[in-house]
Amino acid sequence: MELPIRISKDSREPIYHQIVNQFKALIAGGHLSAGTPLPSIRALSKDLEISIITTRRAYQDLEVQGFIRTLQGKGTFVADIAESLKQEVKVTSVHNILENAVETALSYDYNLSQVKEIFLNILQDKEKGDK
Amino acid sequence: MELPIRISKDSREPIYHQIVNQFKALIAGGHLSAGTPLPSIRALSKDLEISIITTRRAYQDLEVQGFIRTLQGKGTFVADIAESLKQEVKVTSVHNILENAVETALSYDYNLSQVKEIFLNILQDKEKGDK
DNA sequence: TATACTGTGTATATAGATATATACAGTATA
DNA sequence: TATACTGTATATATCTATATACACAGTATA
Structure with missing residues (x-):
């Protein structure tokens, strides 16, 4: 699945934060429905040419805010949001x-x-x- | 002189960078004409409740980009820009x-x-x- | 005229945040 | 059971922000 996630390395906004905002937009906007699997932190990090810890940081923030759910060894999915x-x-x-x-x-x-x-x-x- | 410079500590954008962008807008927009003295790094840092090194970092970036000029012991001024x-x-x-x-x-x-x-x-x- | 004071910018060490590389642990499948 | 996927943890380097001290410039006073 090809996601329209882009990062700007020129921006002074932290990379993980750019990712968080873009996923939030896709989820809140209905582009990604509940249950949809997100790319793994490795796939996304390779796609964006950044560290897996950076993509993990983004996914962690999204999970804390209730937008996604992650299961160790299984993957990350869009959460069921009202x-x-x-x-x-x-x-x-x-x-x-x-x-x-x-x-x-x-x-x-x-x-x-x-x-x-x-x-x-x-x-x-x-x-x-x-x- | 009261300047409309505000920082958001909630933003993930670095504080010094927020200051740079706002001064750039004021200067390019003509609010601050060439030769106008800017607040000292101490005055601005007190006003924004941040460190003088942070305001200095912002002034340094603005100087490198040619928007302002600073003179040790004298102060910081809006540069003469075409x-x-x-x-x-x-x-x-x-x-x-x-x-x-x-x-x-x-x-x-x-x-x-x-x-x-x-x-x-x-x-x-x-x-x-x-x- | 020299010195002291008050302004100004400049430099350094330290702590927290960000991003990375590398290794470890859980899950599913062949 | 082994492999390939998945997420998780740790150490390190760089960036950001701070506190503190140092240096330059102008002014006032003795």
Whole structure:
């Protein structure tokens, strides 16, 4: 199974944390349903060219937060999460991300109209790119 | 001078890096013009309740990237940067930030229309909040 | 004019966080 | 039963953040 997990080594955000956020998005967004097996820490670490301890750290955080379950010798699976919780994570996370992006754009001395225009341009580019 | 520099200790992004990004936004955005003195590493570290070595690390990175100049015993000042460079940093950074936000929103299985709606709601909230 | 004080930045040692390499333990299958 | 999968643990190196001390620059005062 090919997962859209990517890490940026340029980012100062810890690698394990990038992985956590991306899996959270996939799970809360419904891309990965309950019971689905995740790649093993070895498979993922090879895929991302990082240490298995780094992928394990990410899986540990996800497990502590209740998104996945791991069984020694068996593997890691998407946990059974209440739809309401998934929805809450989805709505809250996306809202926070977009709001932070707006705040940052405003700190560059753009005004709301300009931010809106730039954003709509990006959406347009994405729409064209999808075709 | 009161600067809108804030750090989030919850974020996994290193503190020094958060400071770098926020100063970069203020400088590229024109809020801080060339020659403006920045707070000393002691003043800023007291303001943010962090170590002076952390603020120094942020100032060092900003100096290496050409945004500021520091003189031992005298202080730290906004560097004289070409308007074209400031503009480039401004446009590129904001575009990247908004684009990444869109990408992340899409990874939560929102579609472009939904992302647009959420974003416009946020802008609306911000417009109301400004009043 | 020299010295002391107060500002400024700079350097070093240490602790915690992050990422790695390597070895150990559990489970399933041939 | 052996092998190949799986997760788990430990030691080490690097990065980040801190506390503390040192050095430079400007100003005030004797």
